[in-house]
Amino acid sequence: MKRRHLLLLGLVVLAGSYLIAGGILDPTSDPDEPERLDRDQLVQPAENDSYIWPYTSRDRSTDERTLAINLLIHGSDERVRQALEDQAELEWETLDSDDEDVPEGSEHPEDPTRWDDAHGSTRYTYFDTEPHGGEGVWVAERYQLHAGTYLGSRQHVRAYTTEHDDWTAIQVHQEYFDFFRLRHSVTDIQDARTTLEGEFLEAPYVEAVSREYHGTHRGWNDGWLSVIELAILGPLVTSGLVWVLGSIGGEKTKGLVRGTRHLLGWIYLNSRGFVLAGALVAIVLGVRSAGLAVEAAVPWITPQAFVVVLYPVLAVGLPVTAFVLTQPLERASRFLRLQRVASWLGEPLEPQAAFGFTVVGLTVGFVLDVVAIGITALPLELLLHRSGLIVALGLLAAGTARSDAEGAVLSTIGLLGWVVGLVMPLLGYL
Numbered sequence: 469m470k471r472r473h474l475l476l477l478g479l480v481v482l483a484g485s486y487l488i489a490g491g492i493l494d495p496t497s498d499p500d501e502p503e504r505l506d507r508d509q510l511v512q513p514a515e516n517d518s519y520i521w522p523y524t525s526r527d528r529s530t531d532e533r534t535l536a537i538n539l540l541i542h543g544s545d546e547r548v549r550q551a552l553e554d555q556a557e558l559e560w561e562t563l564d565s566d567d568e569d570v571p572e573g574s575e576h577p578e579d580p581t582r583w584d585d586a587h588g589s590t591r592y593t594y595f596d597t598e599p600h601g602g603e604g605v606w607v608a609e610r611y612q613l614h615a616g617t618y619l620g621s622r623q624h625v626r627a628y629t630t631e632h633d634d635w636t637a638i639q640v641h642q643e644y645f646d647f648f649r650l651r652h653s654v655t656d657i658q659d660a661r662t663t664l665e666g667e668f669l670e671a672p673y674v675e676a677v678s679r680e681y682h683g684t685h686r687g688w689n690d691g692w693l694s695v696i697e698l699a700i701l702g703p704l705v706t707s708g709l710v711w712v713l714g715s716i717g718g719e720k721t722k723g724l725v726r727g728t729r730h731l732l733g734w735i736y737l738n739s740r741g742f743v744l745a746g747a748l749v750a751i752v753l754g755v756r757s758a759g760l761a762v763e764a765a766v767p768w769i770t771p772q773a774f775v776v777v778l779y780p781v782l783a784v785g786l787p788v789t790a791f792v793l794t795q796p797l798e799r800a801s802r803f804l805r806l807q808r809v810a811s812w813l814g815e816p817l818e819p820q821a822a823f824g825f826t827v828v829g830l831t832v833g834f835v836l837d838v839v840a841i842g843i844t845a846l847p848l849e850l851l852l853h854r855s856g857l858i859v860a861l862g863l864l865a866a867g868t869a870r871s872d873a874e875g876a877v878l879s880t881i882g883l884l885g886w887v888v889g890l891v892m893p894l895l896g897y898l
Contacts, residue, residue, distance in 0.1 A: 745829030752833030860885030
């Protein structure tokens with residue numbers, strides 16, 4: 469690929485990624501007064517009970533809609549929360565151990581998910597309490613729970629209740645802490661609903677588990693609402709990969725040997741590129757691992773305090789690493805000692821190779837980071853934003869590897885793109 473083509477491609481991907489990612493979730497102004505909703509926008513979970521808007525919102529307006537309410541639990545507020553937080557403390561009628569109705573294999577039930585108190589941004593939903601003599605009102609969540617780690621991935625619950633009704637509306641989703649946004653990013657709500665729903669299937673304190681279709685297809689939902697009905701009294705039941713190698717003929721063996729020699733030669737000439745890619749992967753994974761380790765070691769300190777230390781390692785450490793490992797020693801000015809050490813790692817990289825190894829290293833780092841904490845899918849805007857960061861760092865590395873004015877322009881564009889990518893989430897454009 470020619471250098472000008474590389475620059476053009478980088479600029480197109482960089483600009484396109486940021487514009488699309490930032491345009492999907494543009495910040496909007498807060499409404500002056502809470503919005504009032506019509507009855508046809510609401511759902512009534514039980515006859516003669518209050519109506520609820522089946523979504524959550526950043527503010528008291530449907531314009532700020534975020535995620536769909538995806539689970540409903542019938543029961544008093546206290547019993548619902550206890551069923552989520554501490555099922556072992558629920559009091560139920562106990563069956564004799566020789567009761568014929570004890571299901572086979574229930575002597576050793578699986579441990580339920582441990583839900584702990586959580587803190588997160590406030591989200592609102594709308595209740596119409598007119599059936600109880602009240603009126604329409606926007607309310608914030610009554611409480612939040614989570615299962616997992618703050619700086620890793622977790623299941624996050626927001627629970628909404630009214631003083632008139634014996635049911636709790638639940639919004640549950642999966643999210644992970646995004647060090648580039650400095651907050652959590654939602655990755656799924658349907659599997660999260662299924663996981664929470666599964667906690668109640670065949671539980672002794674549950675009367676029924678079902679799903680109701682309400683057409684809530686926005687807010688990441690599939691139109692369905694899981695419904696759990698807690699029982700007043702219920703019985704407590706005590707309960708290698710094989711690889712096949714084919715034979716290789718003589719000519720194929722010779723070709724394999726020649727190919728291996730060329731491959732080893734290419735690896736030797738680009739040894740610094742492999743170090744560069746590995747270093748980028750190590751920084752991304754190291755920040756995540758350090759965050760999880762300190763969160764577990766000192767739980768009495770808020771995790772946000774660790775982010776203040778770890779975020780600069782990503783924001784500054786990644787471009788500095790690319791700069792040090794791609795700039796030829798004869799051009800060295802800053803980081804001179806580091807670049808002397810880098811010169812021992814192999815020959816300087818060509819601009820195209822610097823771009824390629826940087827892109828591959830940062831991509832692998834991002835992928836392993838989310839996979840390691842159990843995330844298998846990301847929203848489109850996050851993928852585009854990460855693509856922009858990857859291309860920006862690749863352009864910085866490619867420009868640094870050159871010793872001319874065009875290289876300075878290329879690295880400046882890459883650095884500017886990196887800074888823009890970091891600032892966008894902080895300003896709310898993601």
